[in-house]
Amino acid sequence: MVKEKLWLESYPQEIPSTLEYENRSLQSFLQEAARENPEKQAFHFMGKDMTYKEVYGDALRFANQLRSLGVNKGDRVAIMLANTPQSVICYYGALLAGAVVVQTNPLYVEREIEHQMIDSGAKVMVCLDILYPRVEKVWRKTSLEYVVVTSIKDYLPFPKNVIYPFVQKKNTGIKVNISYNSKTLHFPSLLSAGEEKELDIPIDPKEDLALLQYTGGTTGPAKGVMLTHYNLVANTLQCRAWMYKMKKGEERVLAALPFFHVYGMTVVMNLSIMYLTKMIILPKFDPKQVLKAIQKHKVSLFPGAPTMYVGLINEPDIEKYDLSSIEACLSGSAPLPVEVQQQFEKLTGGKLVEGYGLTETSPVAVSTPIWGKRKAGSIGVPWPDTEVAVLSAETGESAEPGEIGELMIRGPQVMKGYYNKPEDTAASFKEDWFLTGDMGYMDEEGYFYIVDRKKDxxxxxxxxxxxxxxxxxxxxxxxxxxxxxxxxxxxxxxxxxxxxxxxxxxxxxxxxxxxxxxxxxxxxxxxxxxxxxxxxxxxxxxxxxxxxxxxxxxxxxxxxxxxxxxxxx
Known part of the structure; x- marks a missing residue:
């Protein structure tokens, strides 16, 4: 399908066209960070700092407790959390236990939670206390055996941890009152009783799933995308290669993108763990809080979505903040308007480029070089070892430059398939090419452009x-x-x-x-x-x-x- 990889001529010389992919599990990077840089700060959360040693210790305790609850290799553990320390700890803890993570959107209503739990066969769920009433209503209809309940206050320093429940009630109107028992478990108690014992669970990175990530369900019930350890490790390594000016252990990344979304999970959480980047974690996106965090913590990397950058550039007081620490921003999840890109770069002096991908590609497949040639309106060029072709509607073969057709992708980050949906999986591939459903074209220099969703x-x-x-x-x-x-x-x-x-x-x-x-x-x-x-x-x-x-x-x-x-x- 690809006659010639025209895009390779546009690569900055620092980016190789192919990478060496380590055949290792995703959780091994946290293990390595804790062993080699135990006292390095992993993240900051509302006044609380944690080192890589502390994060790994809590992840191990959680993993051992999951094993004691009967979670075996390949079992599903659902995580329904906002961006908090627990979302990192439970994600890596589940992987350390040999489980498959099922990320669950905290905005889901009962019907959506029920569908995802039944479809995935999740055995354990971790959720925020204010979300528990929703889970409780559908729990008995699903395969869930245990629900572990946590609160944002669980990782807040004193006196914030004491004040927070009152603030939560004032802001949400919800008074949390949960009766804990042998099936509804209190996260801090569960964790404190856990052993910080190393687990040796063999992982085949190319075959074993790390993640069941559910798609938006725009064409019916959401489908579980099966992503292996190899898929996620490969995409994180590709991201690291693309951000070649990053200095290992020196960067600070703003973690405002939700970790439960595959984009935030890969380009913020997994990349940070792999590259010893300190995450400044925000539980939700608030323009003023983001501006304060960038200024206070000298944030250098800010992956986001277009609406985040729109919200910031339209914040009346933005010029009062020092945003000069920003070096690179990778925008994803939706098209980035050119006007927004230009205004944001003018305000910060950093680079803002658009990336493109799907849940099925772990998620990033294409991006404009951050420190290279860019073209207005283009999503950029394929990442290392990633091939993109345009399927001609007329010939059924690779389209000529400038001809609009459906984009197809193949590479090490492309999913294994849709869980329990062999027909949908088969319909989404043309041989080993994943059919994106997005309409676009490639120009004479190998830069790609999206014109729209096939269905839109x-x-x-x-x-x-x-x-x-x-x-x-x-x-x-x-x-x-x-x-x-x-x-x-x-x-x-x-x-x-x-x-x-x-x-x-x-x-x-x-x-x-x-x-x-x-x-x-x-x-x-x-x-x-x-x-x-x-x-x-x-x-x-x-x-x-x-x-x-x-x-x-x-x-x-x-x-x-x-x-x-x-x-x-």
Whole structure:
């Protein structure tokens, strides 16, 4: 499929085209860090610092306790936590016990928790105390045998640990009252009773799963992506090679991306453990707290999502903070508008580039060189040992440069398959190439461009319209903070383009002004016919705008209108 790897000519000389992949387990990197740099700080969390020795010690205690609960090699351990010390400790502890981690989004409602627990067959879940009521409602319908409950206060220093429950109740309205028993376990008690004993559980990195990571479920129930130790180690090593200016043991990374998302897990947590980077962990993204953390801790690396950078550049007081320590930011999970990239780099002096990948690719496959040639609108070039091809809809073979088709990927980071779904797995591969579902093209220099999701494409009057292109134009308008574009039913054109807009504070613009602006920058058939101004757009916890939720909103409104008309007639 790949006739020539044109992208290799664009690699900075410091990045090799191929790497040596160590055939080792993911948890072995924490073990190595604790043995070779025991007193080095692993992370800072709300006033609490922990060394690699302390993190490894707690992970071992948790691993031994999992074994005592009957968790054997290959059993599933679900983790439903915000970014906290426990999310690192339980993740690596589960791996040390030989288990497979099932990351569970803390925003999941009962139906989603139930589906994921049943599908994965998880034996143990670790969850935050404020999330326990949701888990309790579905627990008995699943294979869960134990639920381990922890609180953010469990790793806070005095007096924050005493004050926190009152703050939590004030902010959430939830008073946590849990009856612990032989099946509902108190995390601090469980950990303190655990042995700090080394475990010797043989791992075959290429065959054994480290992670069952569930996809968003936009085409039905979420599917469990099977990622091996080798997949995750390979992608972390690729990331390290891409960030070649990183100094081992000297960097400080802002951990605002959720660890339960595969992007935050790889480029923040796993990379930090592998490269002795100190994580500044934030339980949630708050622009002011992020700015304070960057200034106070001299953060040098800040992987994030576009909405995070949008939130920061629109923070009124941003110029009061010293952000000059920022060296590199890798944006993922959603398209990065060019305007956002340029403004953020101007404010910090650091580099902000876009990366591209999927849960199925551990997740990163393509990125713009951080310290190399970049092209406006491009997602960049494939990472070492990663091949990307464009599947021509006409020929079924590799497309020519400039021709739009579906992107396909192969490399050491590509998943083993979907758990218990052999048909879905087979449909997602063309031989050993993973079919992404994303439409794009490659230029003459091997740089790739995404035009949109295959399923998000709008067909209006016979024309193929890609929402991302229109959103890029809308982001260039001085009054627009966020934009999302979808197709809505149209009796004449089949579909027509609708834009949802969030305005910047203190800015105003009319529909007529936006239409004029779009007509100056887009072909007439791409210009939105409908506009809706909103206070905020629906997003995932990682900050990805949910076009699907907007489509569902429109469908609901249309149905209500139809019902109303029927009643009226």
């Amino acid at each position: 494409m709008i067909i209006a009057g016979g024309f193929n319209i890609y929402p991302r292109e229109i959103e890029e134009v809308l982001y260039e308008h001085e009054a627009v903070q966020e934009a999302a574009v979808i197709g809505v039913p149209d009796t004449y054109r089949g579909e027509t383009v609708k834009a949802f807009i969030v305005l910047k504070k203190g800015k105003n613009v009319t529909e007529e002004e936006l239409e004029k602006f779009c007509r100056e920058n887009l072909a007439a058939f791409k210009v939105p016919r409908l506009y809706e101004f909103k206070e905020e757009l629906p997003k995932t916890m990682v900050g990805k705008i949910l076009r699907r939720a907007l489509v569902e909103e429109e469908e609901k409104k249309r149905k209500e209108n139809e019902d109303s008309l029927k009643k009226g007639s």
